[in-house]
Amino acid sequence: MTMQLATAERRLTVPRLEIDLEAVAANSRLFAARATGDLMAVVKADGFGHGAVAVACTALAHGARWLGVTSIDEALTLRRAGIVAPTLSWLNGLDADFEGAIRQRIDLAVPSVEHLAAVATAATTLGRVAQIHLHADTGMARDGAPAAEWDALCRRAVAEEAQGLVRVVGLMGHLGCADTPDDNANARARSAFAEFVRTARRAGLRPSMLHLAATSATLTDPLAHHDLCRVGAGLVGIDPSGTTALRGAMTLSAPVISVRDVPAGTSVGYGHTFVTDRATRLALLPLGYADGMPRAASGLAEVLIAGARRPVAGLISMDQLVVDVGSINVTPGDTAIVMGPGQHGEPTVGDWAQWSGSIPHEIVTGLGQRITRVTAPAAQVPAVGRPPARLRSLR
């Protein structure tokens, strides 16, 4: 059963974002089958705007064994929802709540000696061992320890292991150019990672999990898979490598608030950047850049209304946008489909990304909190160690 679009079901009174967990399930199965090793569902940024708990539960029920997030806060949100699956948090400041993380058995990525010391201190206070993944900079000059600091980090980790404070279970890197599989930078990053691993083993570490790949490398570069593929974008239908048909998982719709017939020469919106060149009909939608409709898409964007793709007229405002519907018969209360998987002719997340000079990731993570979210079918917390609990509304 696929989810019905809002238009088919009922008239909307407010904008509505429908999340199709069957699409997330199908994408999860695809990635679990592709990954040489295990699949980690990356549900940072509220599951790429699709709901972290709902996406996590769905992915776990369809092949994922791990969850990955940026901050400890995000990991604790998953635990509070009753999710006990192995979870890794990889980007935290030195004064982050490492004690809270260790107490909740959240694995921590460690990119520096200073972070290692902070985690070891928290482990000492709690009298518990912290599970950690040393994070190497494999060529982005972003997160992860640079090569020059790696040996010292590994040696210090061996010492902390001997103290019983940490257990190094993983080594991780990240690929900066995996979206273009032919780029030589990918082979260089893989070699760099191999060298980081050799150094770690020489220092005496025996990690059981090596991980380097995200969505694109999982789809295009089996040499990068190792023991765990960390997949986020792909679960919600975004394939930055452009190689694989995935299922989009969100549909954004909005009611037409008002309709007006205007003569040729009518200026529309701020700055009068659009002037009608003929008599036409304008429909107003209550969605704007505060809701994540990128203002940069003004002049290019379209929506699906009464079965036809019609252009957005003038600049997108903070809370509203105007659609030039031409001579189509549109009345207040009709539904416009602003973006979706595309099967009904509506614009896709990728279309909005293109119109605004961005990437789909920015579109899906940018949708505002005042949009009503509806998630179906209901996700269940996997019954691992705890009774399943029905999820509450993810508003």
Ligand SMILES: *Cc1c(COP(=O)(O)O)cnc(C)c1O
């Ligand atoms: C976001 C992120 C991922 C997931 O990347 P996708 O391309 O969305 O699959 C994996 N690893 C790290 C370190 C990340 O920050």
